Amino acid sequence: MSSRLGALAAATALATAVLGLGAPAPAEAAAVAFDNGQTITDTSGNLMHAHGGGMLKVGSTYYLVGEQRNDYLFDQVSMYSSTDLVHWTFENDILSAESDPDLSPANIERPKVIYNAATDKYVLWAHKENGVDYGDAEVAVAVSDTVDGDYEYQGSFRPAGYDSRDMTLFVDTDGTGYLISAADVNYDLNVYRLTDDYLAIDELVYVFDGYHREAPAVFQRGGVYFLVTSGATGWNANQTQYATTTNFPEGAWSGWSNAGNSTTYGSQPTFVTTVQGTAGTSYLYMGDRWGPQWGGKPMDSEYVWLPISFPSSTSMSLTWYSTLNIDAAAGTVQGVVGNDDGSPYSTKFVNAGSGKCIDVPSGSSADGTTLIQYGCWNGAPQAFTFDPVYPGSKVGSIANTATGKCWDVLDQSTASGAPVGQWGCWAGGNQRFSLRAAAGGGYLIVAQHSGLCVSVSGSSAADGAAIVQSTCTGAANQRWTVTVR
Incomplete structure (x- = not known):
């Protein structure tokens, strides 16, 4: 059994401390733990919807903006604030969507504010459909x-006439x-200089021609500019790559180099x-682990935030950490080394109302067997593995350790009352389940x-x-209490 399982056994306390279900940390607090690869709960106990977003610091306060959707359509660009980044x-x-008739219906994606x-103005740009x-x-x-x-x-347009x-x-x-935006149906990345008021395009100044990259993020460190991108594979995560230059934006630019693993730990970059x-100064990779990868919706998406390491002045690397220690006042973001590799772990599920456990009746291995509750014991019918879709995720499949069969909403039903x-x-969406911290515990x-x-x-208690x-x-x-067996 991995050490991650022990962490999940204490998940209610962890969620309260890390995901913001309790009182906010005082501004003068030092390093604060960030639980990675999961949804984030704001200080009011609601899920934070800031996907595809960007960050802006004003004084000592960080402001995060991002997408909040109604199903797949634009609902709001939401803004959140924090002094500790947790x-x-x-x-x-x-x-x-009510701000202008042009926005209902619409897709407003990847909003950024500068x-x-x-002009003493704050300006928002976004991708609009x-x-x-x-x-x-x-x-x-x-x-x-x-x-x-x-x-x-202010309206919408194609920058300098190019698709974006x-x-x-x-x-x-x-x-x-x-x-910086994807053009030519995502085959190019165009870099445009803005007008002095940041409200329009001054000039197209550089084109990354034919690389099929999207999800750009730019930062500068020690005079070296890094352009971080993903491949264009829809909702599905892929290998993050970056290029560098000391002469932004005209270059010369380096070739593309990999960062992170082949799926960037299930995420797509949105900002650094x-x-x-x-x-000192740290650099925080921010990525979205998009919910449609596992049958969910965009608002089921999780956040992957990782400290960026620099093997040299012109190279960067990303390593998975399930927990980060962030001290925003000191400027330090450090990964906590652990054994959380996303491997399956053994558990049982205890209901808060009845005190009884989810059970495969008679240990049947037959497809279509409906799960029941039964008095808890240590038998195989109550032994399950939760297999996260990606490291740190609380979305995954749940399988019985004896039968090898997965929990399944039968017939892929979306109706209330349908049997599990x-x-x-x-790996269908009806076999993907997310563990969400409940206000009443568990x-x-x-x-x-x-x-x-x-x-x-x-x-029923029966x-x-x-x-x-x-x-x-x-x-x-x-x-449900998630209990280590």
């Missing part, structure tokens, strides 16, 4: 007098602003944050294809009561 407070939905010192297809390939621009205010929509999809913004040390403090059974493992177990919670039917999926309420019959 405990996040919701500030405002700075742009919404500050213009000359019409909400029906991806034929617009435009950028949208909005502006505000304050970082967390209501941003006034995944994008980021970068402000160089001389105050010049740049847009510079964390500068009294003890077992079936041969095939976990909700959420079927990724339906968004419904694994429950004891009828809140042996043999069926395990079903039902609308998530957080009631006792939906709360």
Whole structure:
């Protein structure tokens, strides 16, 4: 049994301390633990929706902006604040589908905000589509007098006439602003210089021609500029690659080099944050572990944040850590070395209402067998492995250790009351479940294809009561303690 399993056995306390279910940490706190590869809960106890986002520091406060979707369509660009990069407070939905008729319906993706010192304005750019297809390939621009205010929509357009999809913004040390965006249906990356007010395009200044890269993020360290990108494989994670130059943006640029493993630990880059403090400067890779990879939706996505190491002045590397110690005031981001490699581990699931365990009746190996609850014991019918989709994730498949069959919402039903059974493992969305910390303690177990919670039917306390999926309420019959066997 891995040490990660011991960590999950104490998961309720961990979620309270790390994911923000308790009181915010005081501003003067030193290093704070960040639990990696999972969803983030804000200081009000709600899931933080800031995907495809970017970071901006104002004074000692970091502001994170990102996507909040209604299913797959744009709902809001949401903003959160933090002084320690771990405990996040919701500030405002700075742009919404109601902000302008052009935004309903729409897809607004990868929003980034930069500050213009000359105009004293905060400027937002994002990838914009019409909400029906991806034929617009435009950028949208909005502006505000304050970082967390209501941003006034300025419209959308194709930069310099080129199609534009995944994008980021970068402000160089001389105050010049740049847009970097995927063009030519993601085969090129175009670098544009912005006008002095950051509201429009001045000139196309460089093209990475034909590399099929997207999800750009730019940062500068010691006079070396790093452009971090992903391949173009839809929602599915792939190998992050980067290129460098000392002459941004014209180059000469280096070739592309790999960072992280072949899936970048299940994530796609969205931003690199510079964390500068009294003890030095660290660089924090920020990636999205997109929910549709495992049958979920964009709002099921998890966050992968990793410290960047630099073997040389022109090279970078990413290593997986399940926990980071972040001291924002000191400017240090350190990975905690552990054994969390995402391997399966053995557990049982105890219901908070009945005190009974999920059980494969009679240890049957038959496909379609409906799971039940039964008095807890250490037999094989109650022994399961949770296999995370990627290291650190609380989304994965759950299989019985004796039968090898996976939990399965039978017939791929999305109906409340549908039975949860077992079936041969095939990695479908109806066999992917997420463990979400429950306000009443323990976990909700959420079927990724339906968004419904694994429950004891009828809140029964009886042996043999069926395990079903039902609308998530957080009631006792939906709360489960994950217990190490």
